Amino acid sequence: MxxxxxxxxxxxxxxxxxxxxxxxxxxxxxxxxxxxxxxxxxxxxxxxxxxxxxxxxxxxxxxxxxxxxxxxPMAMPPDLWLLFAPIKKARTDFIVEKAAEMGCRRILPVQTEFTNSERIRADRLRAHAVEAAEQCGNVFVPEVEDLMRLPEVLASWDPSRTLWFCDETLATGAAATPDRTGAPGAVLIGPEGGFSDAERARLRALPFARSIRLGPRILRADTAAVAALTLWQGVEGDWR
Amino acid sequence: MxxxxxxxxxxxxxxxxxxxxxxxxxxxxxxxxxxxxxxxxxxxxxxxxxxxxxxxxxxxxxxxxxxxxxxxPMAMPPDLWLLFAPIKKARTDFIVEKAAEMGCRRILPVQTEFTNSERIRADRLRAHAVEAAEQCGNVFVPEVEDLMRLPEVLASWDPSRTLWFCDETLATGAAATPDRTGAPGAVLIGPEGGFSDAERARLRALPFARSIRLGPRILRADTAAVAALTLWQGVEGDWR
The missing domain is CATH 2.40.240.20 (Hypothetical PUA domain-like; domain 1)
Structure with a gap:
């Protein structure tokens, strides 16, 4: 510090x-x-x-x-977004803090079928992103968007941005990390109850989505966020 | 859940x-x-x-x-330990929780030169490891050791276990992740103030230690723990 x-x-x-x-x-x-x-x-x-x-x-x-x-000098992190389903307050705060530390440019809370929390305080989350940037010596602060429904976010998605979708149902043996594409990216973390079957089918069918697997153990959402952002930074970002 | x-x-x-x-x-x-x-x-x-x-x-x-x-059936995670310098109470609890989720077998709180907290409640940390295992569906619970001084831990180190040491002073361009060795591993996370120059020199000289770099941004200790464990699991562990 x-x-x-x-x-x-x-x-x-x-x-x-x-x-x-x-x-x-x-x-x-x-x-x-x-x-x-x-x-x-x-x-x-x-x-x-x-x-x-x-x-x-x-x-x-x-x-x-x-x-x-x-x-x-000003320096922007790689073009990486985090999409996550809000969970309990303290862990939602942690996810925003972690996303700021890990160099996300934009944080999008999304409502999925199994998301419990219908409301978030975007101003509060922005304050957490600022505090993380202050503490960690970053010169940028990610944008924190208001809560949107996942289908709406996907409907207006720019297909040149790859969506890394953490799929806990992927079979063992699936590659943990895809190959480098050089495209802008986003990581999507589901809620505690996971995605619904319909959501998972929809995500899998998206041409810009790539499934990744975060090991054989169940991770809490905040842990999964850091792990997935680490994998992305290692393959596509500035940790290479 | x-x-x-x-x-x-x-x-x-x-x-x-x-x-x-x-x-x-x-x-x-x-x-x-x-x-x-x-x-x-x-x-x-x-x-x-x-x-x-x-x-x-x-x-x-x-x-x-x-x-x-x-x-x-019983299933043990890969042979991975986490060594970390205790920080503020809530974040120490988080590190233990994350280590349990990420599949560490053993958690060793270590006192470094810049570690502020001289005491930890190992029983409390063990309770956090148990709770994380209960929540995340794991069938194992990592051991949580009592606080030891880092030089003592290193003096009795089995050299067949590779120590991944997160070195924030590593130059840009250094490989984020070493190659696979197949050896048992341990990840060492320093305190908020980093390692002292003497500690860093000693760590670099250890034949069983490998420096890794966690990107160009400063990470809090709990974030660094999840990121480093992710890298290890991807190279040496069961995320491959």
């Missing part, structure tokens, strides 16, 4: 750029982290890389930073 | 075998899960596979099951 404070800000960053702080940010930097005028911290906005910034004004409910110098 | 109740019992299992229940088990089965005499459940002990059992006596503070028939 970096010892320096690291903060995501939705504001343009450039040399000498002033950045106003809202009440939450001021509370965190000056109340919780005890920074004062002249203190240095790292900031990023997901578009302009990482910057060293200096505290110019430190108030109780507001403040201002000035960007001093770029410390890391 | 299996809809049937699934319980780990530290008792021999065979056809017609009676199994006494302690107060905690009786409370869970009869109080929480509302099972009564004649109800069926799945039980396993980590040695005799999975059995269907029937409730013979259901009391408030005790009870008895009878094993009816074996439903799955």
């Amino acid at each position: 970096p010892s320096k404070v690291r903060l995501f800000l939705d504001h343009p960053l450039a040399e000498g750029q002033g950045v106003p702080l809202d009440a939450d940010q001021a509370h965190y930097l000056f109340g919780v982290m005890r920074l004062g005028p002249g203190a240095r911290l790292s900031v990023f906005n997901g578009r302009d890389g990482e910057w060293e910034a200096e505290v110019a004004d430190a108030g109780k409910r507001a403040g201002r930073l000035v960007a001093v110098a770029q410390t890391r | 299996p809809s049937k109740v699934r319980l780990f019992l530290d008792h021999p299992l065979a056809e017609g075998q009676g199994v006494p229940l302690d107060a905690d088990q009786a409370h869970y089965l009869f109080g929480v899960m509302r099972l009564g005499p004649g109800a069926r459940l799945s039980v396993f002990n980590g040695r005799d596979g999975e059995w269907e059992a029937e409730v013979a006596d259901a009391g408030k503070r005790a009870g008895r099951l009878v094993a009816v028939a074996q439903t799955r």
Whole structure:
């Protein structure tokens, strides 16, 4: 973990750029982290890389930073999305955090036939993605979409993006990892109860979908997400 | 998740075998899960596979099951260990849970130079390993050892077991995954602050150690554990 404070800000960053702080940010930097005028911290906005910034004004409910110098250039992770069926709150939070750490560009909660949770708080999940990026030193933050029904997501799918679909019913002996295609990708993780037979048949018939098998043991959804993203990064992504 | 109740019992299992229940088990089965005499459940002990059992006596503070028939034979996962530096409580629990799901046989908490937590509750971690096995349908439960200092673990290491050591300082371009050796394995995950320079130098010099690289982004320890175990299972384990 970096010892320096690291903060995501939705504001343009450039040399000498002033950045106003809202009440939450001021509370965190000056109340919780005890920074004062002249203190240095790292900031990023997901578009302009990482910057060293200096505290110019430190108030109780507001403040201002000035960007001093770029410390890391902007770098986007590979073109990878995660689609997952929301589960219990804590594990849904974990999946979003893991997707951010593993370098997903976009996170799509999808409702499947066996998904129990009908609602998600997308703003809460976005906050988790931001926090993971702050903690892990990333310069990008994945987009978190609102919940959509899986059939709708598939109906508007760009077929040039390969969908890796984790199929726990695949026979032993099936390849754990497909060959490299170089195409943009997405990983789809089903809910705790798995996919319905109809969903599985539909997924298997999609020309852009590839079944993968995550070993012979049943994995919880958050574990399966990290494992599948690892396999994708190893074959198609930037872990090669 | 299996809809049937699934319980780990530290008792021999065979056809017609009676199994006494302690107060905690009786409370869970009869109080929480509302099972009564004649109800069926799945039980396993980590040695005799999975059995269907029937409730013979259901009391408030005790009870008895009878094993009816074996439903799955005993099967051990590949010979894989996880060594990790304990971190905050909730994430340590998660690492143990993930190691159990991913098919580790043995979990060794190790104290490194930058490990903050000096104590772990091994009994608590064992309970998490059991719960993960119950939830995920496994018939084995990994052993969880007491905390040991890393140098002591390495001093008594059997050199025929390969140690995969996650080295975040490895240069880009290093192979993410080594070639298959067929040897028993272990994955070592460092603490949040990484390994010290002295530890890293020592690890690199070990003839049984192989450095692996988990991509260009910093991963939290629990994420790194699942990712490294995935890579091992794909190369050396039963995900091939």
